[in-house]
Amino acid sequence: MLTYSFTNLGSESxxxxxxxxxxxDILQGVLAVGEKLPSKRSFAKNLGISTITVENAYAQLISExxxxxxxxxxxxxxxxxxxxxxxxxxxxxxxxxxxxxxxxQNSTYFVDFSSNQTDLENFPFSIWAKLIRELLHENRLELLxxxxxxxxxxxxxxxxSHLLAFRGMxxxxxxxxxxxxxxxxxxxxxxxxxxxxxxxxEDPGYKKVSQIYKSHGVSCHFLSMDxxxxxxxxxxxxxxxxxxxxxxxxxxxxxxxxxSRRYELLGWASKSPDHYIIEDDYDxxxxxxxxxxxxxxxxxMSEKVIYMxxxxxxxxxxxxxxxxxxxxxxxxxxxxxxxxxxxxxxNFEQFTLAHFISQGHFEKHINRMRNFYHHKRDILLTTxxxxxxxxxxxxxxxxxxxxxxxxxxxxLPDDVFCLRAGEQGIHITSLSQYYQTPPEDSQGIFLVNYSxxxxxxMKEAVEKLYNIxxxx
Numbered sequence: 001m002l003t004y005s006f007t008n009l010g011s012e013s014x015x016x017x018x019x020x021x022x023x024x025d026i027l028q029g030v031l032a033v034g035e036k037l038p039s040k041r042s043f044a045k046n047l048g049i050s051t052i053t054v055e056n057a058y059a060q061l062i063s064e065x066x067x068x069x070x071x072x073x074x075x076x077x078x079x080x081x082x083x084x085x086x087x088x089x090x091x092x093x094x095x096x097x098x099x100x101x102x103x104x105q106n107s108t109y110f111v112d113f114s115s116n117q118t119d120l121e122n123f124p125f126s127i128w129a130k131l132i133r134e135l136l137h138e139n140r141l142e143l144l145x146x147x148x149x150x151x152x153x154x155x156x157x158x159x160x161s162h163l164l165a166f167r168g169m170x171x172x173x174x175x176x177x178x179x180x181x182x183x184x185x186x187x188x189x190x191x192x193x194x195x196x197x198x199x200x201x202e203d204p205g206y207k208k209v210s211q212i213y214k215s216h217g218v219s220c221h222f223l224s225m226d227x228x229x230x231x232x233x234x235x236x237x238x239x240x241x242x243x244x245x246x247x248x249x250x251x252x253x254x255x256x257x258x259x260s261r262r263y264e265l266l267g268w269a270s271k272s273p274d275h276y277i278i279e280d281d282y283d284x285x286x287x288x289x290x291x292x293x294x295x296x297x298x299x300x301m302s303e304k305v306i307y308m309x310x311x312x313x314x315x316x317x318x319x320x321x322x323x324x325x326x327x328x329x330x331x332x333x334x335x336x337x338x339x340x341x342x343x344x345x346x347n348f349e350q351f352t353l354a355h356f357i358s359q360g361h362f363e364k365h366i367n368r369m370r371n372f373y374h375h376k377r378d379i380l381l382t383t384x385x386x387x388x389x390x391x392x393x394x395x396x397x398x399x400x401x402x403x404x405x406x407x408x409x410x411x412l413p414d415d416v417f418c419l420r421a422g423e424q425g426i427h428i429t430s431l432s433q434y435y436q437t438p439p440e441d442s443q444g445i446f447l448v449n450y451s452x453x454x455x456x457x458m459k460e461a462v463e464k465l466y467n468i469x470x471x472x
Contacts, residue, residue, distance in 0.1 A: 001038055001046045014049055015056035022057065026066050026077055037067065037075040110425030111461040116313070116402065117452040122372060123316050124356075124365055131355045132348070139351060147343045147350065149335075151178025151323070155350045158357035159323055166363075167284070169298045169307070171325050177334065180320040180344035182280070182310050183212055188341070189306065189324070190216045192334055193242055193276060200240035202230060204434035204442075206251045209244055209280075222436050225250075229257040232264045241272075246280040248293040252434045252447050254397025254405060262296050269304035276330075281309045283401045285366050286373060303327035311353065313402075314366060321345050321353060373402055373451065380450050383458045389466040403449035405431065410444055417446070417468060424464040 004021040006014060025031045037043070040058065044051040058075055061067040068078050135143060142152075150156065156173035163169040179185040186209075190197075195218050201210045203222035213220035221238055223230045230245055243265070247257035257265075269275040279296045287293065297307040310322035326334060343350075356362050377398065384390050398404035410417060414430035421428045431445040432438035453461065 002043070004047065006047070006049065014053045015060070018047075018049070018053060018057040019060045022061060023064075023066055026061075026080065031077045033077050033079045035077045037077070039074060108425075109422075109427045110464070111453050111457050112427040113446075113448045113450070113453065113461075114427050114429045115452045116449055117317055118313060118315070119369075119372065119376075119452060120316070122369060124361065127361050128352065128356065131352050131359075131361075135348070135351050135355070143347045143351060145347070147345075147347055149339045149341050149343055150174070150176065151343050151345065152347065152350045152354065154358070155354035156323075158354045162357055162362065163325070167281075167295050167298065169295055169325070171297075171307075175325050175328070175331055177324050177326060178343055178345055178350065179322055179324070181312070182282075182308055182322045183208070184344055185308060185322055185324050186212045187216060188334075188338060189242075189278065190218055191338060192330060197241040197274065198239055200230070200235060200238060200243040202245055202250065203436050204252055204431065206246075207434065213244075225253075225255075227255065228261040229255065230261075230265070232261075232268055235265075235268055241274045242276045242278060244278040244280065245296075246282060247296050248281055248284050249287070249401045251282070251401075252403070252405075252431055254401060254403070256293055257296075262299065265296070266300055266302065266304065270302045275304060276327075277305045279305050279307050281307060283313045284309070285314050286370060286402055287399065297325060303329065306330070314362075314369070319349070319353075321349060376450055376453070376455060377404070379455055380448075380453070380458050380462075383462050387462045387466055389462055402451040403447050405445055406448050407445045412468075414438075414443055414446075417444075420468045421465070424467060426461060426464050426468075 002022075002025075004018065006017060009017050022031070022037070031037075037058075038046065040051050040054045044054045047054075058067060058069075062069060062075075065078055065080055067075050069075050153173060155178060156176040159176050160171050160173045163171055177185070177188070179188065190199075190213070195216070198219045198221070199213050200221055200223045201213070203224050205222075210220050210222070221240070223234055223238065223240070223243065225231065229247060229250065230243060235243060245257070245265070247262060247265075249256065265277060269277050277296065277300075281295060284293070284295075295305075295307060297305040304327065306327065307325040308322065311319050312322070381395065381398065384393065384395070392409045394407040394409075396405045396407070408417070412420070414432045418428055418430055429447050430442075431447065432442045435442060
């Protein structure tokens, strides 16, 4: 007869304790599959508890599949361990933190020239906190009201006003769709435009874009570029329906698409009702010299351009607020097909950002950060000019965005150069890494992203780069 102790139960009831004891014996194999358990009456008498207690414990075990009953025969141990042992061969896999990515910062690097992380110390914490306090005091009901699928209207109005003032774009607030990151918005676009469409991306380009399209199971191919951007002849021959480009500051080359190529692209888009252009304007705020480059969307008369931007570069990478501007025909389709989706950005963040923009804080922040990054870039370039390294490098595309290209006069293969840089504590990526098939003229060119590089480490970082060159 089974026997269990009922001392020191604490707040646990008798039937819960009995249930756990029997369950543990089943899981550990003490009670074999098919083994008959004592009757409720005899078991209760042996344990010195009520029959109701045993009945409740048995009922719980039966409901969870550990026991089964046969009328007039009794209660038996169910075959519950067989599925577990077959699935895991009797052993559950160990949980490790190797792939959990608990942090995006790699503390082993002295300097990371590959990181696009914005400077954390310059986030406007005091203003952001002040706005949140005001909202919690004055807008409690709005904060707890479910927003429309496209986002709250105050934020969309604020973004529309910003786009008009800063980018010369005349868009209705209703055309703007808010989402938690551009990756999420890409997924919505695929559903909106159709999984049967053929998507084209730039080669070289930001690898995550093609990874997102492929993860959604759509046809995605790479379009080679010349000095003006995606080549129209290749675009036409590839049977592309939707082309994804970054004309105002291409990543990673830093090129700006000239107006002639922009009109060629718009001409291609107008040839078919299925043709659309996704304009990724990811860091347009940080053009360091001259006026901002006009967007493709602002010269699009046929409404074939889907404009996308994000606040992760201008504010902080952890503020996952992005938006897209849909042409009017797609806007109607969006609300017919996808309005059942809830907006993925909380009201707290949306209202805070709306006030941040509408009260002029965003414009001031952008101006301040543009001056800050301009100063940081100049310090790095000046440091390079004063170093012996300057005689062996050529800098290009330094006036837009937060990275520039550094061509090194070296015989080292790109992967060897990057490996040796890592040994010196420098994380750097080569231009060739962003091609599907790197051309010969891409060798020896490296991306230098300075946005998160501390100024007090720049001199030593340049010295380390020179040390790599000496080992060529």
